[in-house]
């Protein structure tokens with residue numbers, strides 16, 4: 001007679017008893033079809049975390065394979081949408097009857113979007129790191145999205161200091177001249193002696209996390225990215241011809257930003273978006289003046305909501 005396979009999770013007890021908040025797996029590699037509003041599902045390569053709580057203090061452990069297989073079924077047989085995310089969390093709990101009543105799942109992936117050039121008709125890909133998180137705690141479903149949006153920020157202080165140097169260069173160059181030909185000035189402005197200093201800019205990243213309102217049953221990821229880029233005005237570009245680069249220079253010059261300015265712009269925009277119950281944001285200016293970064297963090301400010 002074959003000897004029965006041992007089943008430690010079911011047949012033995014915890015050596016030290018106690019409940020646990022989350023138990024599960026992280027870094028699960030899963031290709032998924034992602035359902036987004038108004039387009040066919042597209043494939044993303046996700047890293048997933050899947051957890052349930054362990055509410056039985058005596059149980060040895062949860063059933064990891066049940067979480068994994070539910071996720072695998074989602075990957076093979078359907079696409080990731082708000083509805084399938086809810087079903088997945090529900091399956092996590094129902095396959096852990098007597099053990100768990102809370103579930104958590106997190107998907108991390110890059111979302112590639114086609115982005116238009118600023119002036120020309122060119123287009124290119126931009127990859128945005130996205131996180132979708134779902135959890136059921138005390139029977140309440142909560143869905144969060146997080147996106148990272150790269151942009152350019154030009155320092156307003158540096159711009160003012162550069163302008164002063166340009167004014168001083170002008171005074172030196174044209175000192176004592178009562179009448180100056182505009183042609184001469186235009187030529188001079190087109191030289192490095194004319195624009196004697198340039199302000200520093202830096203690649204910057206806005207990290208934005210939002211909690212969906214309960215009546216929102218889609219993932220408004222693209223709308224969120226668009227809103228962030230519209231607020232900042234200087235998103236990092238994909239395809240760039242000279243005309244696009246010149247427009248980028250103009251946009252940078254007209255949208256000088258400390259990290260505080262960027263954070264306030266985003267806060268203002270997010271306060272106006274009704275799909276989101278709460279938000280948290282952090283802007284990181286990866287300084288070119290310093291070897292350290294300038295950072296601003298803020299939240300909507302709801303009681304019991306996100307904390308900075």
Ligand SMILES: Nc1nc2c(ncn2[C@@H]2O[C@H](COP(=O)(O)OP(=O)(O)OP(=O)(O)O)[C@@H](O)[C@H]2O)c(=O)[nH]1
Nearest residue numbers: 006007008009010023060061062063064065066067
């Ligand atoms: N609970 C738990 N399981 C682990 C851990 N590390 C590895 N595993 C393994 O995860 C595997 C799957 O566990 P189960 O889901 O209980 O597997 P199973 O008993 O074949 O599946 P069911 O019949 O559905 O219970 C087991 O072989 C465990 O040894 C851990 O830290 N905790």
